[in-house]
Amino acid sequence: MRAIVGFVAFHGALVAVGLAVLSACRLLPGGARSTAAAIGPAFLAGTSVVVVTLIALLVLGVPFTLATAIFVGVAWTVVGFSLGRRHGTKRVAASTRDAQPTVTAAHAWVARAAWAAGAVYVAFGAFALSRAPTVGDDARLWSLKGLALTYYDNLRPEIFQSPLGSVAHPVYPVFQPVFEALFNRAMGQPELRLFHTELWLLMIAAIWTAAYLLWLRRPRPQLWLSALALIAAVPAVLVSVSGGFADATGSVLVGVGALALGLWIDTREVGYLGIASVVLAAAANTKDEDMVAVALVLIAAGVTLALSGQRKRLRPLVVAAAFCAALVAPWRIWAVAHRLTDSVTPPIPRALSPIYILDRLPQLHRTLSAMMTQILAQWSWFAAIFIATCAISLLTRTARRVTAFYLVSAAAVIISLLWLYTTTPLNVASLVPSTMSRTVDIFMALTPFATAHLLAKLTTEPPRPHGQRADQTRPGPR
């Protein structure tokens, strides 16, 4: 009974916090239907802000307890709804072309059938993963720390500064362990098996969030939703979730954050930037490579805006990046202060030298081959669809700025991973086979989110004639 109450209260509380965050971001239109549609995004947003805040407090020495979590949740809820109330009726506006949905009866039935099938799939996944064992890296990296935080209210040096640290990646941020410990505490006992279901629900919430953010602009039912739904069916993602790895968690968070940034670049609605900063902060607290990806996505957004003559919009972007950095910094400072190192980390500054990289061309070639193999084998046509969609967007001048943002982001993340693998002091021959299958998730998970956004634009917006600027086809800044 305690577990059932705990499960319901845990999710209800996080959704309440998330609704406040969405309200603060002006992403919560009034009405019961819109609020119901926002449950998934609210769960993701609530989880993101509560967990990253708890990480910061944990590092500062505040005891990690359920009471602390409740305090954090209440604080965010009050702040969020207060900001939301201050904004009044200002909300993200639907695109004028789609403000009045035109839905035929057949269309509605197809949509209902698709939603029903999706709900059955999600429920089956939740049930199937609810009793999965704790194995592999989950047992040694994530759940070990999560269980320690379930039993103890601080970063026990026996676990978090273990002498075996170089193998257990002590530098890795603790979004997933803190989330797991919070879940266990809410349930009243360690629930390592059920946490697999929680990871599944978080991933579904991320996909739901992406659909919601797009739906806010284009309420008309769209088939591009299938591009998002596909993420929940990618074998690599399923294996990651069922194995309790943080790879899928971090990757979909980066993907949703990038989509929100893309929507902000596209629409100028600052609410999208707000939710992007929250989700990207969570992503950067998940794994090291996710932190690098978040930094690169933010830089890509800045470069895109700067090159398209929108330097005035860099200021809110810098504020969002500073918000992310403030929530990432505590763990990083703690790790540096405790001299935690990772055996995978390239030797900097030597690893930045072109000569050093040229000396390691065989590693680069091996990494490239493995990366390409994994992309094609696990992610099927995702890469081709993404590239083709981007090409059409660029050729038809439909959404060139946002397309450039997605392309630069993906390319930057790929290059950063190639650099990491090429320069790591570890033996690439053993590192690549055991990790590449999960590492490609970081940029490949971004592609369906970007594709969905671009498809939505391609199917609803006319191409821009030559010589016409982006500003001339859109409403002015809000």
Next chain:
Amino acid sequence: MPAGSASGAIDSGPACGGVGAPGSSGAVGGPGRCHCWAVRPQLFTSGLAKLVLEVLGLLGLAVLIGALRSGRRPALGEFRVSVVIVVAVVMVALVCGLAIEQFASAGSTLNTARRSAVSAREGVERCFFEQGAGSRLAFIRWVKRQIGPHAVYAFDYAGEPDVLCVYLVMLPALPATPGERADWTVAFGVIPPAMRARIARHDPAVRVFAPGFALESERGR
């Protein structure tokens, strides 16, 4: 930085070869499962060529349908609109087609996970079985009963599984940090000379579980 497999780095955990293609049941659930897809390696150039062909195929199809739809050589503006619509439809159709294929595979993967369901205790202890150390679990369970929760222990350790797996199963008891005084010393696979001498003296502070496996109380010493 890319996460090296902790299990693979510490021990000789399951190798990553021989698992079926993506979507096969071999990768999810069950003891000793592999955490990476075994995909036949191919040259970067051949992979890149395949990707380029896929992209060109998509674009070519879109252009062809666009030309057929217009029925004449359209003006640039008309053609652009046509291509946008057609490509979007083709993309969505492709995505839907992929969805059907992927979800069938995904359902199978999830079903395999469902069949590998374990009890709560087995779920935590499964890492022992990953490395064929299941027979040593009885000793760890016995140790946990002896030392109680929240004790601090030190290890004399040999063999499987890796230490991090033992740390997980031993929680909430904690391993002693370097320089920290432990409440208990656990001989796990090998008994150190000092403890062996105490066993020979029938010291009551030392409890022997099996040859090579013993527990010594450091309290009161």
